[in-house]
Amino acid sequence: MAARVPVSRLALLGAPGSGKGTMAHKIRLHFGIxxxxxxxxxxxxxxxxxxxxHRARSYIVAxxxxxxxxxxxxxxxxxxxxxxxxxVLDGFPRTLPQAHALECERVxxxxxxxxxxxxxxxxxxxxxxxxxxRSGRVYNTHFNPPRNAGRDDVTGEPLxxxxxxxxxxxxxxxxxxxxxxxxxxxxFASRGLLHTFAGTETNKVWPExxxxxxxxxxxxx
Ligand code: ATP
Ligand code: MG
Numbered sequence: 001m002a003a004r005v006p007v008s009r010l011a012l013l014g015a016p017g018s019g020k021g022t023m024a025h026k027i028r029l030h031f032g033i034x035x036x037x038x039x040x041x042x043x044x045x046x047x048x049x050x051x052x053x054h055r056a057r058s059y060i061v062a063x064x065x066x067x068x069x070x071x072x073x074x075x076x077x078x079x080x081x082x083x084x085x086x087x088v089l090d091g092f093p094r095t096l097p098q099a100h101a102l103e104c105e106r107v108x109x110x111x112x113x114x115x116x117x118x119x120x121x122x123x124x125x126x127x128x129x130x131x132x133x134r135s136g137r138v139y140n141t142h143f144n145p146p147r148n149a150g151r152d153d154v155t156g157e158p159l160x161x162x163x164x165x166x167x168x169x170x171x172x173x174x175x176x177x178x179x180x181x182x183x184x185x186x187x188f189a190s191r192g193l194l195h196t197f198a199g200t201e202t203n204k205v206w207p208e209x210x211x212x213x214x215x216x217x218x219x220x221x
Contacts, residue, residue, distance in 0.1 A: 008033055008213070009108060011089040013184060013194075014115030016164075016173045017125040019202045021138060023115065024090040026206055031213055036078050037090035038071055040136050043162075047133060061163045063172030065180060068097045076105060095180045099187055111216060112188040113209060116198040119174065126170050130159040 010033070012020040024035035042060060045053030052074065059066045075092045089109075093099040102109070128141040132152035139146045139159060147153050164173060188194040195212060199205040 008086040009089075009110045010087075010213075011093065011109050011112045012091075012115065013094075013112055013181070013188070015117060015119075015122050015177045015181075016170070017122045017129065018115040018117040019205065020090045020115060021136075022202050023113070023206065023209060024088045027088050027209070027213065030210060033086050033088055034082070035088040035090045036075060036082070036092070037136075038075055038092040038094070039090075041074055041078060042066065042071075043133075043136065061169065063164050063169035063176065065094060065176050068095055068101070072098055072101045076101075076107075079107065093184065096183055096187060099184055109188075109193055111195055111212075112184075112193045113212070114185060114188075114194055114196040115205065116196050117200060121200045122174070123170065126165045127167070129162065129165055131162055132157060133160050 008031075010027070012023060014020050021037060021040075024037060027033050028035060039060075042053070042056045046057050046060070047053070055070065056066050065071075071092065071094075075089070079087065093102055124142075125140060130139045130141065130146070130150070131137065132139075132155065134157070135152070135154070137152060137154065138144075146159060148156070150159055151157065152159060163169070185194065185196075195216075197205050197208050197212075199208075
């Protein structure tokens with residue numbers, strides 16, 4: 001059974017395709033901490049054709065970050081619904097104004113886990129990534145293929161590529177990451193919250209993150 005961590009507030013920082021979603025999934029399985037994934041929230045709105053989805057779509061397709069106020073509002077609302085159980089933020093904060101907004105709202109982070117993956121690996125991963133649109137399940141044709149080519153393992157439904165995994169959008173996302181998200185590395189380091197995990201293989205990085213959470217995040221039980 002998963003060990004349950006009563007209170008822990010983590011954020012994952014890393015380039016597109018660095019494995020934030022995969023790590024968030026593993027953290028939930030092993031520690032029972034659920035994630036709040038800003039990109040998933042937006043994709044769900046797009047899938048359900050809501051007004052929020054309509055506003056976000058053009059930014060996402062172009063590989064640009066959505067406006068700070070817009071995403072901050074969405075994530076804060078989600079966090080308020082979660083109560084005090086703890087969570088892993090996947091994809092938020094991703095700019096300095098977003099980090100400051102969390103501080104203004106007195107949302108405390110226990111640790112920021114930064115996934116440091118080389119740019120070549122990132123580009124390769126994004127071009128071979130396929131997802132199941134309704135659930136957000138992620139596959140990779142190289143290292144995590146579905147059992148039946150092009151089909152989701154659970155529902156058998158067809159897989160699709162994310163709109164922002166197309167090459168021109170990937171270039172824009174990597175640029176946004178360099179220019180607007182990387183400054184957060186220094187920001188969180190100066191607050192003593194940053195813990196960096198480097199590597200090209202998720203399966204090798206995960207044991208380090210597991211060990212870190214086991215030993216650093218508030219008492220286990
Ligand atoms: P990956 O899912 O591979 O790690 P990613 O980090 O680029 O890649 P998501 O976090 O799913 O992907 O975000 C997808 C898109 O949603 C972003 O390119 C951006 O347009 C929008 N988005 C998500 N989170 C934020 C945020 N905190 N601020 C601004 N835009 C965001
Ligand atoms: Mg993701």
